[in-house]
Amino acid sequence: MILLGCKYPTLFLFPHDYHWEEGNIMDITRIFLDREFQIGTVDPRLFGGFLEHIGRAVYEGVYEPQSKLADENGFRQDVIGSLKKLLFTAMRYPGGNFASGYHWLDGVGPRTFRPVMQELASLSIESNQFGTDEFIQLARKMNWLPMIAVNLGTGTPEEARNWVEYCNGPVGTKFSNLRAGNGSAEPYGVKIWGLGNEMDGPWQQGHVPASQYAIRAQQAAKLMKDTDNSIELVVCGSAEIGLPTYMEWDRTVLEYVGDYADYISLHRYVGNTTSDTADYLAVTNSIDQQIEVTDGLCRYTQARIRSRKRYYLAFDEWNVWYRTQNAESVNGHGKIAQHLVEEEYNLEDALVVAGFLNSFIRHADVVKIANLAQIVNVIAPILTRGDQMLLQSIYYPLVLYAQRRAGAALQTIVKGPGYESKNYGFVHTIDASAILGEGVLHNFLINRSITDAATVEISPAGIQLKSVRSAEMFSGPSADACNTFDDPDTIQTQTLGNIELADQKATVRLPPLSVAAITFNIEDKE
Numbered sequence: 001m002i003l004l005g006c007k008y009p010t011l012f013l014f015p016h017d018y019h020w021e022e023g024n025i026m027d028i029t030r031i032f033l034d035r036e037f038q039i040g041t042v043d044p045r046l047f048g049g050f051l052e053h054i055g056r057a058v059y060e061g062v063y064e065p066q067s068k069l070a071d072e073n074g075f076r077q078d079v080i081g082s083l084k085k086l087l088f089t090a091m092r093y094p095g096g097n098f099a100s101g102y103h104w105l106d107g108v109g110p111r112t113f114r115p116v117m118q119e120l121a122s123l124s125i126e127s128n129q130f131g132t133d134e135f136i137q138l139a140r141k142m143n144w145l146p147m148i149a150v151n152l153g154t155g156t157p158e159e160a161r162n163w164v165e166y167c168n169g170p171v172g173t174k175f176s177n178l179r180a181g182n183g184s185a186e187p188y189g190v191k192i193w194g195l196g197n198e199m200d201g202p203w204q205q206g207h208v209p210a211s212q213y214a215i216r217a218q219q220a221a222k223l224m225k226d227t228d229n230s231i232e233l234v235v236c237g238s239a240e241i242g243l244p245t246y247m248e249w250d251r252t253v254l255e256y257v258g259d260y261a262d263y264i265s266l267h268r269y270v271g272n273t274t275s276d277t278a279d280y281l282a283v284t285n286s287i288d289q290q291i292e293v294t295d296g297l298c299r300y301t302q303a304r305i306r307s308r309k310r311y312y313l314a315f316d317e318w319n320v321w322y323r324t325q326n327a328e329s330v331n332g333h334g335k336i337a338q339h340l341v342e343e344e345y346n347l348e349d350a351l352v353v354a355g356f357l358n359s360f361i362r363h364a365d366v367v368k369i370a371n372l373a374q375i376v377n378v379i380a381p382i383l384t385r386g387d388q389m390l391l392q393s394i395y396y397p398l399v400l401y402a403q404r405r406a407g408a409a410l411q412t413i414v415k416g417p418g419y420e421s422k423n424y425g426f427v428h429t430i431d432a433s434a435i436l437g438e439g440v441l442h443n444f445l446i447n448r449s450i451t452d453a454a455t456v457e458i459s460p461a462g463i464q465l466k467s468v469r470s471a472e473m474f475s476g477p478s479a480d481a482c483n484t485f486d487d488p489d490t491i492q493t494q495t496l497g498n499i500e501l502a503d504q505k506a507t508v509r510l511p512p513l514s515v516a517a518i519t520f521n522i523e524d525k526e
């Protein structure tokens, strides 16, 4: 890594209070904002999650009736207490790869009659003790917006529309009556539905070429919207940027499904596969690019099919995932609730998670839904072990952003030091995004430098900074520092002090490898 404008570092960090010795400060970074340069309203659904029937995400994750920590409905109170702080909005369910073999009728009705099934996506056993009704009950408790992915792998368009009737139909017909019989006369009102999952992936149950998936998706979409025309549909876009069908799949599908589609999905998992922290932290460039390319494809398709409809982006799986991304890690060996894909996250991963969120905010005009994959145990911010629970490093960026997300994204111009990364081109050492809310300005800053503290000056035009309402950050002793069950507090949020306000500018100091979220009280300026 070539850090431009840096002095030679000798820096000491103390993990629990984050004082650092001076002497390693990079050249100043200036951030320019203007209240008139608004990208778009930040859709609250950008801060969504994903709960899949895989490993210990559902069983031993959110749902463990036999645990002493369970509430009267079997939900683990410690887990849902910690999830509540993340204020997730849209919650995608039941998969993922699981969705492509799932028959929703197996998961409703009296639990003793629900069938135990072989689950082929993760070669496990599915007990079906948690299904649609339990998910909706949990979603209501958590204030989540349910988002259901139907089975377009081994399922049929008719089965998909029946599920819509079960969830949304007023009582009086077969499947809505079934719901009422299962305890809820009131419809569930599920607004967002996914037309399958990663159907472009050869690993997917029922994977077919784009032209065939497009027919399935269009048929299901018509039946589903005819059942409830208030729903919104997410069509499967490319699951990976590396697949040979990348973008060509998206074009074929969107052209055929046309205006039945409201959103196209994007998925992205990243990792430090070459043990190069500087390069890894620059991956945000590639996330920005993935969003822009997919948005470009949507606009292109809209023009080609002469549609007046604007298709938006649902980034409905994203996270860091590479240590446990292999066949053995998703093999449940014919057992229930195995320890599958339980990635252990470190500080650099938490910076990358913040980078994803910055990228979504910077593209608030086109990305309307995003779902962290996933929420508990499986590539998740929260891990359980018996009655214990651990908040991993990636929990903390989610907390910082969750509390500061309402408003309009502002264009964020960064001027300052940067470096040329090996794989992702030039990045500024500071990554930034900003949201203008009611009487407040939220700034999100990531210091990618491994060695140097940063001085960041924020200059907003048309906005008078009155005072700091709140300022928090996290960092850690090294890029690979982790929270563990034995030492759970290495990475946690701290108050960020010493923010100077002068001459309509704010000056902030950030330690190396840190994420900060600052909210200013503001007034309009003439």
Ligand code: AHR
Residues within 6 Å of the ligand: 052, 054, 095, 096, 097, 098, 197, 198, 317, 373, 374
């Ligand atoms: O989130 C884990 C898996 O990753 C999902 O089941 C699948 O959609 C993706 O490949």
